[in-house]
Amino acid sequence: MENVDCIVVGAGLSGLACAQTLLHASKSVLVLEASDAPGGRVATDTIDGFRVDRGFQVYLDSYAEGQRFLDYASLAFGAFEPGAFVAHRGRLFPVSDPWRRPIAAIRSVLSGAVGVSDGLRIAWLRSQVLAGVRRGEIDPSSISGHGEKTTREELVLRGFSSEFIKFFFEPFFGGVFLERDLTTAATVFKFTFAMFSSGRACLPAGGMSAIPQQMAQKLPSGSLQTRASVVRINYSSNGGGDVVLVDGRRFRADSIIVSSAAVANPILLPESVSAEWKPQPWKAARLVAFECAKKPSCGKTLVVSAEPVAVGPIDNLSVPSAVTEGYAPDGKNLIYVSVRSDWEGEDNQLPDAIRKQAEVWFGPDVKLWRHLSTVTVPKALPIETPLARRQRPRSSHLAPGLFLCGDHLTTSSINGALVAGRLAAQEVLESVRP
Template sequence: MKKFDCIIVGAGLSGLACARTLVEQAKSVLILESTDSPGGRVGTDTVNGFQIDRGFQVYLDSYPEGKKFLDYPSLNFGAFEPGALVAHRGRLLPISDPWRRPYAAIRSVLSGVVGVPDGLRVAYLRNQVMAGVRTGKIDPISISNDQEKTTREELVSRGFSSEFIQLFFEPFFGGVFLERDLTTASQVFEFTFAMFSLGSACLPAGGMAAIPRQMVQKLPSGCLETLAPVTKVVNESVGGWEVAIADGRRLCAGSVVISAAAVENTPLLPAGILTTWTPPAWKSTRLVAFESDKKPSCDKTLVVSSEPIEKGPIDNLSTPSAVAEGYAREGKNLIYVSIRDDWEGEDELLPVAIRKQARAWFGAEVEQWNHVTTVSVPHALPVETPTSRRQRFQSNRLAPGLFLCGDHLTTSSINGALAAGRLAAEEVLRSA
């Protein structure tokens, strides 16, 4: 029986980054993926000729791990405009990045959307977090100490007014973290704020699935088996590990790396391993896609809603077909709406509720938005409060030759998943 240097369970971005790092060191690798395609939580489905991402996601082109693994030119990224349009009391208010759109930012201040003190605090925060990332002081992969704050506590301690927190930080970062209470740890917030400041929020041509697809293309052929759910990982007597697949096959490897998302619910591992770990709770989201003949006036700018939940379910709204190529059918526009987690209505009620709320922002044209599909993502991001970060895996090494990867170990983002995969591979290489 062929023995691989390493078998990786799960072809999410962390598993793919792990494989790439090992292959570059001439190791023989097999990735086993339970579904029919690689990418895990980063996926795109074609519905009526439109590319529908599995939940609204963006790639930040400043991600340091992405720069290591991805070939940017061939992903043909399109970028969102910096800043956002904030929906407030039925109007869309622009909040711009003063460094990249100085005149627009001055307008935001002059029109009273951003007060001068809050504008100065944003400037100070921006400089501090960019310097922190450059010097390595802000790194959400390491947990700084027991005193980690929540994002909201951090913003309050920096003196931001409650009006500005409600107007900008809650809807913008609530959409990024999929929670508006801003309980996500401040290290994660500061790193993410730095990434938005250092680069652009992008979409690859044709949908987010282009990212894992490119990762697979850069692996030797035959490295990935899809529709191969792993059911058991057992210690082999001759040194190494045996991996059982649902179809009855058993494969051997010197090392096994398991995506953390794969060990949550299934007893994959031998007794005695991972008995004390409590998986974090998951944050969920829904995406509703519409098509229209007319491009919404927001064009390449993200719209975030600071309106109360009684006004409607919209968390944020974007036009991916205006940002990147290949999202919509010829002559059509594609509109994504992310739904707030505190809106409790059923899926069927969403298109009507969205049109009702967005009518105040875009006018009667919203009646011509045709519903394409609704996507539910119950397991989108693991909770990342200071407490849950302290309870996460302290090491990616479970036993000799047995390792974990995945965003549960670092931070729940594309950057975090790629980092977790690379770090697991480096641990495999060290222990070989």
């Protein structure tokens, strides 16, 4: 049996950040990943030469943790335009960022998309959240206290009109949080709003999977094993234990760090821990990809739908090939549509229902959009209500030699996963310090 200092179960971004931090502290590390590639929920498939991410995701280049772990230059990011088009009653209304696109922001007000008082409230919210993040007061990785509000409660308290909440916050942040109720904790909302306000929403030229691939390439050869599904961990009372793979191989380590999706499998946790463990429900995501010859008029700007679900299934629509060239073969365009969670039709009805809704916005060329694929991610994001955040483990150190990492401990985001990985590694290092 091979012996190492630390075993990380799961090569999602959190596990990769954990492994990198431990290696940096001169620990020997083995990362065991069940699937055939690192990246976990950040994955990209190539279909007919198009890069189809498994669920619509963007990387915000303002993520402080990403700046610590990633080499931005070689990821060759392309960026969305700040703001969005909001689809309402069959028309697209621009909602712009007044600091980065002042002229466009004035147009937003003139078009009637944003009322003056809601515009001023946005400006106030923006300056407060940016200052809060700078001062470390808005930190979604910290434990939620009693009295933490939901996003909707926060917006109401700040005096936003119910029309504007419905018009902008529900479709925009509903798309980010994968829920239109806006029940995600206000701390998570404020942090995410600050990240969107201070950074660019980006896609790497190689597809979202280029992010974990870059991190995995930094690990020494042999320290990451894929197709290595962990089925059991025999914990020893003085810490660490044996990790058993589905093919019978075994590895021994003093510290075992179990990451996100793996935690959903209580068999991997000692009974004393799993009895107390409250698995949180997940939110699902669905992405439909199309190719087309003519680029729709939204270009690099995200379209979010404020239309009732009866009008159609589109939650948001984007053209990743307009944002970064790597997403489609030359001369072709790739369209992504995220599907609303409250749309009740079947998968096979989606392409026609989407074309019908988008045709009203972009004209008859939409009829020619060719369906490429439909991807469903049943466990996309763990819920992040104030209650769910309060029920999280207070520390990633669960038992002697057993640690957790993963976005379910911080925020459901790339930044949150990286933070969770680094913090877990720091707890490991603390625990073995003589």
